[in-house]
Amino acid sequence: MSQELILNRRDLDFMMYEWLDAEALTSHPRFSDHSRETFDAVMDLSAQIANDLFANHNRKNDLNEPTFDGEKVQVIPEVKTAIDAFNEAGLVAAAQDYEYGGMQLPALVEKACMAWFKAANVGSSAYPFLTMANANLLLAHGSKAQIETWVKPMFEGRFFGTMCLSEPQAGSSLADIRTRAEPQGDGTYRLHGNKMWISAGDHELSENIVHLVLAKVPGSPPGVKGISLFIVPRWLVNEDGTRGERNDVALAGLNHKMGYRGTTNTLLNFGEGKFQPGGQGGAVGYCVGEVNKGLACMFHMMNEARVGVGMGAVVLGYTGYLHAVEYAKERFQGRRLTDKDPQSPPVRLIDHTDVKRMLLAQKSYVEGGLALVLYCARLLDEKRGAGVCDEDDADVLMDLLTPIVKSWPSQWCLAANDLAIQVHGGYGYTRDYQVEQFYRDNRLNPIHEGTHGIQGLDLLGRRVRQHGGAGMQALQRRLQMTTAKAAQRSDTAEFAASLDAIWFRLQDVTQLLLRNPNAEESLSDATLYLEAFGHVVVAWIWLDQYLACPENSDDAFYLGKRQACQYFFRRELSQVDAWLDLLGDGDRTCLDMSEGWF
């Protein structure tokens, strides 16, 4: 794979500099040492390492998934080489404070850099990304001593991190977790329980693994109000920072997945007695923040992970799209429909309108998705007060958009991967081409970190009313700033009108649903609501990108952006009316279905 097939640097530059004005961020004190030059340098470095050391073993990861030999989990050696290079380049702390050895990059630039690694090799890059999210949680909620002991070695690349939420009997339903944490009277706890779906849960890639584990302290309230958060390291750490005893965290099994095979995914037993730290049963754990407030802390990591899932889904779709475009330009097949002469030379796939349709659909999904994710990264910078926009609303808008940025790319950039296979025809169905792996890898994204359906319940059941509806107001304000501009131009007036119209319909439907006191009814079509909402948001993001293109330019790049925007409005947004009809009518078909009728 060449860099050009991983991501489109021209497009990233457009989004960062021409659209989201990354350079303006350097006027904020936190970023004042930075300039377009430093941003570009980190981007160059990221693209280079991603290409040379991550993309090189993406298929090998897929063909050689981690194995357990009874003692240790074995992964192919290229994984460690890649992550070591990532860590040595200081990328693990790219957005962190200088005091932690970080670069203090804006989130916008950092996310754009990280995109290269996920696109090049989603399996290997999961290790550092989980570590970074874990460190961010501890920076926000851990004690100084915890940060010293656990976070610093993560930024040095010596410790890796995980998040341990699900259990075999409780996937999405955290209220039902059973892992218990017994206080030992010395400030530590001993944990007992089983955790499922733990990515990067066991391996020999790092000196230690820092598990962040949800568990219940005996006597705590039932449900999510009784959940606490613990650091449970694979190895205990001595006072001097050296590695101590093995903690009682034991691998119970590896999951064998459809894709995403480069990341170990494990079932872990805590405190089953395989190891006896301090001569005693139970896995030693250290509480993060207050007892019974663990879920709120964990949501810090989960919200970040959800944005990460969105980014992963986007870039898998994006790299698949680039592969499909290249194939369509190289592969000769058939003739134009107006050409009836069988002796004329065949044309390329890209000369067929139906192939252009499939490529344009992909372009509209993956560039729309990337723009959405980077816009949200920009909101994180705005939350720090580094905005050019009305920064007061960045926080509430980010809260509102989190389920969208997670779910929309997981749905539509996966659809892009499906179309990339289709463009390749029979070849795309073979493992000689990468597009089938991209599809399989991406298929995880609508499932983990809260399924697609759960994102819908989160959006309609919680986020739209959060902060007294301020998120919706922020979205409306920004969306209408875009449509007001677009309405002034003859080439965009059509889009402004449809977006304004659908936005008001969406609002009406939202009010209608929120007025229904019966949660079972009002949330019965939350998934469809999520999907309609997502399409409206991405249409706005597309229109805003369009407006960032120089007016009347006939540069091919800008013409492509405009055409993809037109595609999204005419061929995607146009379907949302029918979805809103169903939501508005309160269709009860699914609600009324009885189990015995299946």
Place this chain on the structure above:
Amino acid sequence: MSQELILNRRDLDFMMYEWLDAEALTSHPRFSDHSRETFDAVMDLSAQIANDLFANHNRKNDLNEPTFDGEKVQVIPEVKTAIDAFNEAGLVAAAQDYEYGGMQLPALVEKACMAWFKAANVGSSAYPFLTMANANLLLAHGSKAQIETWVKPMFEGRFFGTMCLSEPQAGSSLADIRTRAEPQGDGTYRLHGNKMWISAGDHELSENIVHLVLAKVPGSPPGVKGISLFIVPRWLVNEDGTRGERNDVALAGLNHKMGYRGTTNTLLNFGEGKFQPGGQGGAVGYCVGEVNKGLACMFHMMNEARVGVGMGAVVLGYTGYLHAVEYAKERFQGRRLTDKDPQSPPVRLIDHTDVKRMLLAQKSYVEGGLALVLYCARLLDEKRGAGVCDEDDADVLMDLLTPIVKSWPSQWCLAANDLAIQVHGGYGYTRDYQVEQFYRDNRLNPIHEGTHGIQGLDLLGRRVRQHGGAGMQALQRRLQMTTAKAAQRSDTAEFAASLDAIWFRLQDVTQLLLRNPNAEESLSDATLYLEAFGHVVVAWIWLDQYLACPENSDDAFYLGKRQACQYFFRRELSQVDAWLDLLGDGDRTCLDMSEGWF
């Protein structure tokens, strides 16, 4: 897997007996020895063998794809055991004349029986199904001697068959094939060329393999008008029927696929000189039918194969749906949205409305798809004059519906498999559950036997005007018979009205598109046209099924049928208006896209 997870016998019985009146077929002389009892007996036998000998190694097939050791292609032994049992039961000739050892089963019953095998193991069942389609072609177009030499051993289970169309440089574009067939002056030909994507192209499962090969005789017209069809056996056959010399057909490689791994898929070299039959280069071939009329003969097999693809797509979706329903009834997760007590016991997945939505969508796709395929099987019987309906139009209607019956299940029953994974959550993404394999297996169906896009061009560019538009008239006649009945009933009047309305819109759009003399424009959205057409056809098929349910019955089976019909009308057909808007407006977004803009 138990029989209940392969297919739903109750539903098959409903479709065959309560809806399509299979028993009425026994009044036709060809089927006069038959009765519901004989039909049921073959169905029982099929379900039994499929369950005991095909389903048992479906996952093993996936995990152990065929290998080539340099000499022979090795497949796991269970494949041969399964196919031998299929052949010994006489199923390979189930629909054939008594004179060939057949059972003279109606197509409707035969297809329903065969559905069990594809659902149980699509990989292993491809061998007999390709053989059956190959035999049918030769019965229709081969000489008496060819039938004697090649077809009879196929019905005896000794010879297997393939179809060899594509070449590495010409997948969908048969006009560009390069394999040449040199006449030898003795009525035989010698073939030279490479064929790609040949399923069942090499193995040791049978005494011989009968390849049906498209090739060009030197001096023939260019393009598809110069294509001839040849029998090219793997082994020549002596005059007495015993196996003779090895013919010059050599395995050049195996394709390694995303799914469908149980079927060998090969690249074959014809006449490369590895073998020298009669001491001479070239693969010996025998022309089927007239020289240069090969494509028309091949379409006999292709049309049958396309219906077969539709059936395969349906039953993979169907078995996935049954697995998802079972899982949703067994797995406890979360609470009702109205239940705020975390100490109340968790409910099952099926108690969540969003899960019911995913299951109901699957039900509407797979039962709609199965009904469509069986309706078409019934048309094949009507073509023989065994109809209860207006049989004159069965032929033209079948021609019209062929691209629909191929493409619609390939799209929507694949979508059902995707939803089956989603219902399973993280477990569905692992190889411990079968649903991920069903998805990967089914992903082939929108690609092979004419891609999805090619089906659209076939429908709009050819089939709708074929026979002077008689197919469209036949469809309208039958559709309006259904809506006329449905309009009389209060519970179905809503569906009748929407179906009539959308049918007339579809007709208007069709006329509009056909009036455009520029093929590049009129066919630019042929895929969207195909999808709109498919949804209209399946809505009609659903409504017709609804009407076959006893009025006012509160039997759970009929209530489920009605609810799934309602789902399809309210939540699927309702989207078609937006698609027809695009077609009617002649949206040029994709047509105008330039290559440089991607």
